[in-house]
Every structure is written in C-alpha cells, then in structure tokens.
Amino acid sequence: xxxxxxxxxxxxxxxxxxxxxxxxxxxxxxxxxxxxxxxxxxxxxxxxxxxxxxxxxxxxxxxxxxxxxxxxxxxxxxxxxxxxxxxxxxxxxxxxxxxxxxxxxxxxxxxxxxxxxxxxxxxxxxxxxxxxxxxxxxxxxxxxxxxxxxxxxxxxxxxxxxxxxxxxxxxxxxxxxxxxxxxxxxxxxxxxxxxxxxxxxxxxxxxxxxxxxxxxxxxxxxxxxxxxxxxxxxxxxxxxxxxxxxxxxxxxxxxxxxxxxxxxxxxxxxxxxxxxxxxxxxxxxxxxxxxxxxxxxxxxxxxxxxxxxxxxxxxxxxxxxxxxxxxxxxxxxxxxxxxxxxxxxxxxxxxxxxxxxxxxxxxxxxxxxxxxxxxxxxxxxxxxxxxxxxxxxxxxxxxxxxxxxxxxxxxxxxxx
Ligand SMILES: Cc1cc2nc3c(=O)[nH]c(=O)nc-3n(C[C@H](O)[C@H](O)[C@H](O)COP(=O)(O)OP(=O)(O)OC[C@H]3O[C@@H](n4cnc5c(N)ncnc54)[C@H](O)[C@@H]3O)c2cc1C
Numbered sequence: 001x002x003x004x005x006x007x008x009x010x011x012x013x014x015x016x017x018x019x020x021x022x023x024x025x026x027x028x029x030x031x032x033x034x035x036x037x038x039x040x041x042x043x044x045x046x047x048x049x050x051x052x053x054x055x056x057x058x059x060x061x062x063x064x065x066x067x068x069x070x071x072x073x074x075x076x077x078x079x080x081x082x083x084x085x086x087x088x089x090x091x092x093x094x095x096x097x098x099x100x101x102x103x104x105x106x107x108x109x110x111x112x113x114x115x116x117x118x119x120x121x122x123x124x125x126x127x128x129x130x131x132x133x134x135x136x137x138x139x140x141x142x143x144x145x146x147x148x149x150x151x152x153x154x155x156x157x158x159x160x161x162x163x164x165x166x167x168x169x170x171x172x173x174x175x176x177x178x179x180x181x182x183x184x185x186x187x188x189x190x191x192x193x194x195x196x197x198x199x200x201x202x203x204x205x206x207x208x209x210x211x212x213x214x215x216x217x218x219x220x221x222x223x224x225x226x227x228x229x230x231x232x233x234x235x236x237x238x239x240x241x242x243x244x245x246x247x248x249x250x251x252x253x254x255x256x257x258x259x260x261x262x263x264x265x266x267x268x269x270x271x272x273x274x275x276x277x278x279x280x281x282x283x284x285x286x287x288x289x290x291x292x293x294x295x296x297x298x299x300x301x302x303x304x305x306x307x308x309x310x311x312x313x314x315x316x317x318x319x320x321x322x323x324x325x326x327x328x329x330x331x332x333x334x335x336x337x338x339x340x341x342x343x344x345x346x347x348x349x350x351x352x353x354x355x356x357x358x359x360x361x362x363x364x365x366x367x368x369x370x371x372x373x374x375x376x377x378x379x380x381x382x383x384x385x386x387x388x389x390x391x392x393x394x395x396x397x398x399x400x401x402x403x404x405x406x407x408x409x410x411x412x413x414x415x416x
Contacts, residue, residue, distance in 0.1 A: 005063035006073070011081055018084055022066070022091040029060050030095050038094040045096050055131065058100050062130040066092065067099055075121055076129035082317050102258060103173065104128035104135035108181050110254035111198065115239040115247045123235075124179075124200065137255070138168040138182040138201065138225055139248065143416050145170075146387045148183070149192045149245060150416050153227065155184035155199065162186075162199065162237065164230045172381075174210050174223040177203055183248055186241045188412040195411055198244030200236040207231075217373040218363075255382045256326040275302045275340050282347065294343050301336050308332065324395035327388040334378035334385055341372035 009021050026035070037044040061067055062076065069085040071077025080088065099105055108128065112121050127133040144151040153166030164184050174180060180201050187195030203210065207230040212220040239247040275298050282295060308329055315325075345352045345368050352369050365373075379385040393399040406414045 005060070007064045007066060007078060009078060009080070009084075011079060011084070013084070015084075015087060018087055019091055022088050025064055025066070026091070026095065029064070030097075031057065034095055038096075042096050055100060059130050059132070061097055066097075068105070068129050071125070071129075075125035100131040101128055101134055103137050103177075103181075104133075104179075106254045106258035107137050107251045108135050108179075108200070110250040111181065111238055111247050114250040115198075115243075120200075120235070120238065133178040134173065134176055136171050136174040136177040136180045136203075137251070138171050138174070138180040139251075140170045141167060142169050146384055148248075149196065150411070150414065151183055151185060151196065152416070153182070153184040154188075155186050155197050155232075155241075157186075157234075157241070158231075160234050162197070162232045162234065164199065164201065164227045164232055166227050168225040168227075170213075170222045171210075171225045172222045174203060174225050175212050175220065179203060180225070181251060183244055185411065186244075189410050190242060191408050192406075192411040192414060193245040195242050196244040196248070197241045198238045198247040199232050200238065201230065201232055202236075205230050205232075216376075217365075217370050219370075252383065253323065253326050256330040256388070258382075275299050278340065278344055278347070291343075291347070294339075298336070298340055298343065301332075302340075305329070305332055305336055324391050327383070327391040328396065330382060331385050331388045331392070337378050338375045341368070341375040344368040345372040 007021055007025055009018050013021070031049075033048045034045055037048045065073070065076065065078035066088055068075070068077040069080045069088055070082055072079050105128070109125070112124060116124075124133070128135060139148055139151070141151050141153060153164060153168065155162045155164050157163075162184075164182070166184065168174075168180075168182070171180065180203055182199045182201045183196050184199060185195055186197040189195070201208070203225075207228040209226040209228070211224045211226070213222050213224060214220050215222070238244070275295075279295060279299065282291075287295070312325065312329060348366060348368050351366060383391075390402055394401050
C-alpha cells in the first residue's frame with residue numbers, strides 16, 4: 001500500500017479542512033467522466049464505469065485511507081473519528097465509491113480485530129484493504145450449514161504447520177479469491193464447539209481445488225472447495241487451536257450486519273432495485289391501486305429497516321457489539337428485499353418473461369429479474385431466516401433454548 005498517497009488528515013483536522021482535503025482528493029483522483037456523471041446519480045455513473053475499470057482504479061482509493069477511514073494508519077486507514085469518517089463519506093457519496101473485498105472487510109476483519117495478533121493484522125489488513133488479496137469464507141460443508149459446529153474438515157498439527165483435509169461448499173467468490181477464512185476440526189474428541197480451529201488459508205496452495213457452481217441465475221458466484229493435505233502455517237491460525245468457534249462468532253456477526261445493511265457494506269448491492277429507485281421510476285405513471293399499496297408499505301418497511309440499522313450502528317459506535325440483535329436486521333432485510341425485488345419484476349410486466357434462447361437467457365434478463373432471482377438467497381445466506389429466528393428467540397427475547405439431545409457429547413460420538 002502506497003503510504004505517500006495517504007490523505008493528509010488526522011483526528012486533529014478540523015471539519016472544514018477535512019472537507020477541503022477530501023474534495024481536493026476527488027478532483028485529483030476520481031476520473032473526470034465519473035465526476036461528470038455523478039450529477040445523474042448511480043445509474044449514470046454505472047453507464048460510464050465498468051466493474052473492471054472500477055477494480056483497476058480501486059487501489060488509488062484504498063491508498064488514500066478513505067476506504068477504511070476509522071481504522072489505524074498501519075492497517076490502511078486514517079484513524080479518523082466516526083464523525084469525521086461520516087463527513088468524508090458524505091463528500092464521497094455522489095461518486096458511489098463502494099468498498100471492494102466485502103468478505104475481507106466484514107467477515108475476516110472483525111475476527112482479526114477481536115482475536116488476531118498485531119503481526120497478523122499488519123500482515124493481512126493492508127493488502128486486503130487494497131483489494132490485492134481478496135477473501136472468501138470457507139465455513140459451510142455438505143453436512144454442516146445451519147448446524148455449522150458439526151463441521152468435519154480435519155486440521156492436524158505437524159510442527160509449525162497444520163494439515164487440512166475435507167470439503168467446503170457454497171464458498172462465495174472462492175474462484176476469485178487469494179485467501180479464505182476456514183474452520184476445521186482440531187480435536188474430534190471434544191464437544192463439537194470446543195474442538196474447532198480458525199485458519200487463514202491461501203487458496204493457491206498445493207492440495208486446494210476450487211470447483212465452480214452455477215446458480216439458478218445462470219452465474220457462478222459460489223464454489224465447492226476441496227482440501228487434500230493442505231499445509232497451513234501456524235501463523236495463519238487465529239485464536240486458540242480449539243477456540244475457533246468463538247473467533248467465528250465475530251465473523252458471523254459481521255456477516256449478518258453486512259447482509260442486513262447495518263455495516264458500512266452494501267445492502268444496495270444485493271439484488272437489482274432499491275425501493276427509492278422503484279418509486280423514482282413509478283413517479284408520473286398510472287399505477288394500479290394494489291401496486292401503490294405495495295410501494296407504500298415497502299417504503300414504510302424500508303424506513304423501519306433503516307432506523308433499526310441506525311440503532312445498531314449507534315450501539316457499535318458507543319463501544320458495544322451488535323451481538324445477537326444483528327439477527328433482527330438479517331431476518332427483516334431478507335424478507336423485505338425479496339418483496340422489493342418481486343415488485344420490481346411485477347412492474348416490468350411481460351418484459352420480465354421475455355427470454356431469448358436457452359444459451360443466452362441469463363445474459364438477456366433485465367436486471368430487475370436477475371435481482372429477483374438473486375434475492376431468493378437472502379433468506380439463506382449468512383444463516384437462514386429460521387435459524388436467525390431461533391437466535392432472536394433465545395438470545396434477544398430470552399425464550400427457552402432449542403432442545404439439543406447431544407449437548408456436551410464429543411463430536412466423534414455425535415451422529416451427523
Ligand atoms: C448465496 C449464498 C452464498 C453463500 N456463501 C457462503 C460462503 O461464502 N461461505 C460459507 O461458508 N457458506 C456460504 N453459504 C452457505 C450458507 O451459510 C448456508 O446455506 C446456510 O447456513 C444454510 O445451511 P444449509 O444450506 O446447509 O441448509 P440446512 O442447514 O441443511 O437447512 C435446511 C433447512 O432447514 C432449516 N433448519 C435447519 N436447522 C434448523 C433449526 N434448528 N430450526 C429451524 N429450522 C432449521 C433451515 O432454515 C433451512 O430452511 C452461502 C449460501 C448462499 C445461499
């Protein structure tokens with residue numbers, strides 16, 4: 001990461017100077033065409049900026065420190081206060097400079113902040129923030145999804161290394177990633193949550209095979225990942241060898257926040273249409289009363305979602321952790337986004353059904369339809385709606401725990 005390109009602002013910089021510095025940085029670094037398009041909103045920017053161009057330019061943004069403005073300088077940030085970061089965000093928002101590497105930022109980083117060593121943070125954060133090392137999450141297995149703690153991938157210690165063997169599945173973006181956070185069983189003779197290690201695995205290691213899975217939208221987003229005696233240095237282990245379950249809790253809370261949109265990451269990027277965009281496009285058209293009704297009730301729900309997330313952000317800013325309450329936003333956002341995407345598709349009418357040939361249909365679908373198809377995953381990814389309702393019932397409302405006849409039984413003696 002280019003430290004010389006870091007924006008010259010600190011916690012002592014006044015609000016006015018901060019705004020001037022960010023504006024000057026935009027003028028000098030954000031390409032002219034993107035700045036000109038910004039007056040027309042996100043759609044106009046997307047029309048002049050491909051994803052590839054954005055990824056190529058992204059290291060410039062990361063080097064400024066603005067991508068993770070509240071993080072310490074040594075990790076790639078500017079060490080700003082949350083209020084300063086919000087001010088900077090406000091100046092940047094017209095240019096739609098989204099953060100890349102969300103599974104690094106929201107899944108790996110919370111675990112390293114809470115349980116990693118300083119050496120690990122210095123090694124892994126800067127290239128992750130710069131999107132030079134992209135991250136994926138290798139938790140789910142064919143026999144361990146909702147009941148993640150029953151996972152079977154083995155990790156055996158061999159001197160200064162661990163040897164990992166087994167299979168992961170639904171690993172989003174593993175085919176584009178350099179690293180993955182991975183849970184593996186270090187002690188089969190312990191109860192299932194007590195014998196798990198948390199590892200940072202280099203995907204281009206001998207013995208790792210990534211096989212792409214195509215989902216119903218016709219696109220490859222996730223993969224199966226096979227491990228055959230993969231050697232991982234002990235330096236890449238986070239937390240105690242048998243305490244990976246606790247480390248994973250930081251990751252899962254960060255993931256739920258991201259999917260629910262209460263983190264700095266992007267609910268706007270899930271699916272194709274936000275409710276505001278739908279209202280914008282419906283304005284001035286002759287809408288049926290039932291459609292108006294759906295728009296208004298979704299708009300109301302969207303505002304409630306926003307306030308719930310505000311409350312969560314305020315808790316985090318006040319030094320608290322979102323904890324099990326993150327499940328509330330996750331459950332609500334999953335259902336809400338599915339309703340919004342379905343309405344967007346309904347508004348298209350017959351155009352939503354106009355497929356071309358079987359070979360090209362995925363590429364020919366309007367974004368409203370791909371958004372609607374993608375949104376079906378919202379109630380599964382990051383923990384299913386049913387499982388998150390269990391979390392809310394038990395940990396937020398204090399209801400009785402779900403019965404577990406194998407509680408305390410060693411993993412190797414538990415039927416799977
Ligand atoms: C788009 C997408 C991306 C994903 N990306 C990743 C990734 O990057 N990395 C990763 O590790 N995983 C990823 N996953 C996997 C995801 O975390 C799992 O799919 C999820 O946890 C559910 O596990 P499962 O698919 O094994 O379903 P199961 O656990 O087999 O559940 C099947 C059904 O039973 C219900 N159920 C299960 N247990 C209970 C219970 N105790 N009470 C009530 N109902 C229950 C579930 O709600 C569900 O409806 C992704 C999934 C999707 C859809």
